[in-house]
Amino acid sequence: MSGAFTSLSKAMAKGFFRDKATLFFSFIFPLMFLVIFGLLFRDAGAEKIKIGAVGDGPVLAALEQTGAVELERFDSVEVGVRKVRDGDLPGLVEATGDTVRLRFAASDQSRAGIVRGLVAGVTQELNVRASGQPPRFAFAAEQVEDASLKPIQYLTPGIMSWGIAVTAVFGAALTMVNWRRKQVLRRLRLAPITPSTVLSSRLTVTIAVAFVQALVFVGVALLPIFGLRLSGTWWLSIPVFLLGVLAFFAIGMLIGAFCKTEEAATGAANIVVLPMAFLSGTFFPIDAAPPWLQSVSKAFPLRHMNDGMMDFLVRGQDASALLVPCAVLVGFTLVVGFIASKVFTWEDS
Amino acid sequence: MTLTPPAIVVEDIHKAYGELKAVDGVSFTVAEGEFFGILGPNGAGKTTTLEIVEGLRVPDGGSVRLLGENPFPRNVALLPRIGVQLQASAFFEKLTAREQLETFASLYGIDAKTAGEMLDLVGLTDKADTREDKLSGGQRQRLSIACALVHDPDVVFLDEPTAALDPQARRNLWDVLRAIQERGKTIVYTTHYLDEAEILCDRVAIMDHGRILAMDPPATLVRGLDAPTHVILERGSLSLEDARAIAGADDVHADEVSLTISTRTPAPVLSTLAERGTLDGLQVRTATLEDVFLDLTGREYRA
Structure with missing residues (x-):
């Protein structure tokens, strides 16, 4: 069984890394946003x-x-x-x-x-x-490190979460639709392997790809020209990262279970991910948004992944800040994953 | 008949989709090592029948024994013993021919080097490192057959393996199918090419509207028709009167290019023609499965 898991994972990973369009949208496209916004807002807040x-x-x-x-x-x-x-x-x-x-x-x-x-x-x-008189009232001012962040500090976790989310959703949804339409699922069903082998190998590839994405995005943001500074508790972002990937994988599986064609799946994935990207603080800090919008954004898993990544990557929060994002993401995964498993079919009929 | 148990026993299976009775009481038995063809036009119920036998669909009624076991619900113990060729797109994206076979082999816990052997069997050795999307239609069909055979199954199911292939590719594929049979496999295959089934199959079942109309070796079916042999000559090589005068000629008619003599005793007719030296461009057409189909359904066969 482990042989099947390994070879399926390998097959999917090869399919991913050999597809130039997928590579572009997974790596280059989010990086373009990071580079453009990172350079554009580099001096924001420092101008006189x-x-x-x-x-x-x-x-x-x-x-x-x-x-x-x-x-x-x-x-x-x-x-x-x-x-x-x-x-x-x-x-x-x-x-x-x-x-x-x-x-x-x-x-x-x-x-x-x-x-x-x-x-x-x-x-x-x-x-x-x-x-010549001594001043009657003394005035003292001192600088405080405030919660507002330099642009690169919120852009990196935001764009990284978004890029990872897009790749996870599209990867899961398109694989599912493509495999069903082309009868690869039927072929797998005819082989003596369990559905969980297929599912876990797809998830493993998604996590591995997300990991590479995270390394690339953080690596680029750390370059002196952008000047990202990671906080001491950055490693606490790993559970948020994993649970976020899981939540978006589940969303992708749900879309893949519903849609019959790749075109429909692409459209559905865009409808799900695009509003989330704009309303979850990917390109601008959500704290600046009006209160009603902030409430709406709390309904999105991307918002919680963003928050979690920001808390640990740049804000240096302690482990207690793990609770809310992790709980929300686990909840999302369970609910969406459950629905997906109910809607799932091996074949078009 | 041998004493080995049959590979497949299908008894009175039914499957309906709403009002449409896709399979309406089909029964047949396939012996071990037999090359069995299910023929009929599109929509006859061939594919549904095949999918029920493979265990991919559950029939509304009836029973199937595949290698002595029930194929549905999904019977994991049975899966390594059957090979199912699917439509020629059931490949992993962006993988080469060899990688496809290696991946499928590993699902059965089979060594990756079998891939080379399979490529050789279907004549794709020189395409081993070509990605699936760069293969031609015929090459994809052959690869999909190789994928069905990679775990050395006892029973092989092929659904329309030669559909949409050009004549040369079809003939190449026939060699592959014969090679598989020589390995002692039981083959069940569907096609809408009656001529092809006549050449390849040990026995055929002719289906239409979800039912089997006839089932026998192709030669038996054709002989059973008792149809005349047609001897076709070039127009002008013989006059109509002379043709009618030949002993054994039952009927003679002519069109712009040819003259056709229908006979039930072709030997004397042919020797008479040979004596007259009018054998140039001569064709002899005996009845085919298409005539059998016409006879069974009362309508012209159209794939």
Whole structure:
């Protein structure tokens, strides 16, 4: 029996790695997203507010020292104001003698607020200093590592989960439909092997492929140009990874049990996976989405796989964070797998 | 008849799909080592009959004994002893001919080197490293037969192995089928080519509308018809009057290209023609299974 398992697994693995289109959609396509988004958002969150400046003086010097703004110098007020009016700059600081004048754009309230606050704050601080009086109220600020992540930190687990999910669903569904349509299932049924041998060898190939995908995606994201930093508890993502593969394998088997043709299976798999990809935080952090959308996304296994992968790969959560994603994924696998086994047929009839 | 038990005993099997009676009371016995053909037009119920015997479908009624055992429900002990050729696409994707055979062999716990032997048997040795999707129709058929034989089964089922093949590929396949029979296998095969069955089979069952109309060796069936032999000459080599005058000529008719003499005593007719030196382009056509089918059903055979 183990001979049958090994040779079936080998046959399926060869079929997978010899198919260029499958390889493209399993490896290159998700990597393209990782590379494009990774490079596109590389500097997000690090950019400074640019404001115009005319003249010179201690206020402008102090503004530059805050490190929060970048000054763009203009020779005349008119040119600078035009830039503000055109919406190219949020504000223009004009320093002549002891007077500091700020002109700001009314369209972007929050940026205007930041610019106003900054310029006013710096000016007042200089005023206090000039008065020679010790400040009455002390102000202290310190940096805290916040929960929001650099783009590559959420892109990697998200795109990786998505790529693995797509491959698992399509692989299982198309194998099932193709084998039924071409009578390979009948041929297997005529051989003295058990259905569980067939099922377990297909699952083994799916897991092996997912493992290679994970290595490739993380490997690329770790390159200095993208700069992924893995947390200390990254290895806790392995159970989430395995259960996620299992859940999507089950979904693929269900689609494969329902659909009669490869075309129908491809369509069905897309209908299942695409909305999940967009609503589960694959391409953007789901925390930024409106609350109702976050609730909807909790119904998707991909969301929980994403969460689990993110928690351990980059957020460094401890083992207690395993509970929710693992429980949801196991539940999904059991329910979907049960339905698939009920719907399954060996032959079209 | 020998004393060895028959390989297959089918008794009064029925199978209906809704209103359609696909198999309507079929019984037959196949002896060990026999080449048995099930013939008939498409939709006659050949394939369903075969699938019931193989254990792939459960009949609504009747019984099947295959090598002394019940083939359904799925009888794992029986599976290594039967070989079933499926449609010529039942292959693993992207695998070469040799890899297909090695994979199927391993399902039966059989050494991978059998693959080479099977490729040799079906004449695909030079295509061993060709992927299944790059093989021609005839090569795929031969490979699918090799896949059915890889575990050295006692009984081989072939469903329309020569369908959709060009004449040369069909003849190549006949050699393969004969080679299998020489190995002592029992072969049950379906076809809608009556001429082919006549050449290959020890015994045939002619099916139509889910029933067996006749079952005997092809020669017996044809002889039973008591049909005249047709001697066909080129038009103009003999006048109609002269032809009618030949002793033994029952009927003579002519069309634009040929002159046909129907006779029940072909020997004297042929010797008369030989004496007259009119043997050029002469053809002798005896009755075929198609005539048997026509006689049984009252309609022209159409595959």
